[in-house]
Amino acid sequence: MSPRSRSGSNQAGTVVAVVADIMAFILGLWILMYLLDANQGNSFVQFVHDAARWLAGWSHDLFTFDEQWARVVAGYGLAAVVYLFVGHAIANRVQRH
Numbered sequence: 001m002s003p004r005s006r007s008g009s010n011q012a013g014t015v016v017a018v019v020a021d022i023m024a025f026i027l028g029l030w031i032l033m034y035l036l037d038a039n040q041g042n043s044f045v046q047f048v049h050d051a052a053r054w055l056a057g058w059s060h061d062l063f064t065f066d067e068q069w070a071r072v073v074a075g076y077g078l079a080a081v082v083y084l085f086v087g088h089a090i091a092n093r094v095q096r097h
Contacts (some may be wrong), residue, residue, distance in 0.1 A: 013095035020087020026051050027080035034072050052076055055083070 030052035038045045053060060056079035063074040 010095050013091040013093075016094060017088055017091035020083050020091070023055055023083045023087070024080040027055055027076045027083070031073055031076050031080075035069060055079060 026048060030048050033045055033048060040046065040049075056076045059075045059079040059082075061071060061075060062078065063071055065071050065074065
């Protein structure tokens with residue numbers, strides 16, 4: 001394999017890993033903002049909430065804990081962990097080939 005194509009797969013793997021990290025960061029940031037009772041009227045907080053809700057659409061309200069904070073941590077946290085795990089697994093697979 002030529003060094004040029006190997007470099008391209010390394011770059012693609014890096015991009016996949018960075019995207020997964022950013023997605024997990026947004027989800028983690030929303031969890032932190034929720035737990036710290038961030039001002040819902042703030043446009044940045046609303047942007048992070050909207051992005052996190054979209055990213056965790058498949059896991060939002062997956063758990064039915066009595067406490068709202070536990071549902072937020074479990075639902076959004078699960079999505080963050082899955083994105084990190086799957087994103088980095090894909091990135092490693094791309095970088096090997």
